[in-house]
Amino acid sequence: MRQDWYCDEVIPGKVVVDVLAETATVLAFRPPRPGFSREHIIVVPKVHVSSLLELTPDLAAEMLAVLQEVGGEAVARHGGCQVLTTLGNEQHNKHLHWHIAAGDGVARFVTVAPPQG
Numbered sequence: 001m002r003q004d005w006y007c008d009e010v011i012p013g014k015v016v017v018d019v020l021a022e023t024a025t026v027l028a029f030r031p032p033r034p035g036f037s038r039e040h041i042i043v044v045p046k047v048h049v050s051s052l053l054e055l056t057p058d059l060a061a062e063m064l065a066v067l068q069e070v071g072g073e074a075v076a077r078h079g080g081c082q083v084l085t086t087l088g089n090e091q092h093n094k095h096l097h098w099h100i101a102a103g104d105g106v107a108r109f110v111t112v113a114p115p116q117g
């Protein structure tokens with residue numbers, strides 16, 4: 001199983017992705033196989049950062065600027081979107097990545113029944 005798809009394949013250009021925005025430090029792209037939602041965009045730092053918990057303030061500002069740009073474009077196309085990242089054992093690829101998911105009410109909360117007893 002892949003340990004770090006971003007460092008191993010995406011950032012070196014070994015896999016073809018649809019790049020939406022790129023700076024010296026940040027890449028925003030559509031993955032070849034969308035993980036969820038009508039439109040799926042992934043935003044990653046181009047240097048290895050293991051998660052949001054390890055992100056430095058300077059790189060955080062650069063990532064946020066790209067997230068604003070591509071997130072704003074997703075809002076223009078779909079009317080809204082969800083921006084999220086995962087941490088700990090919910091983060092399957094240990095390279096910080098943000099998902100932008102748009103379309104079909106993707107950001108609606110799911111009602112969960114309260115625990116019984």
Ligand SMILES: [Zn+2]
Nearest residue numbers: 004007048095
């Ligand atoms: Zn990495």
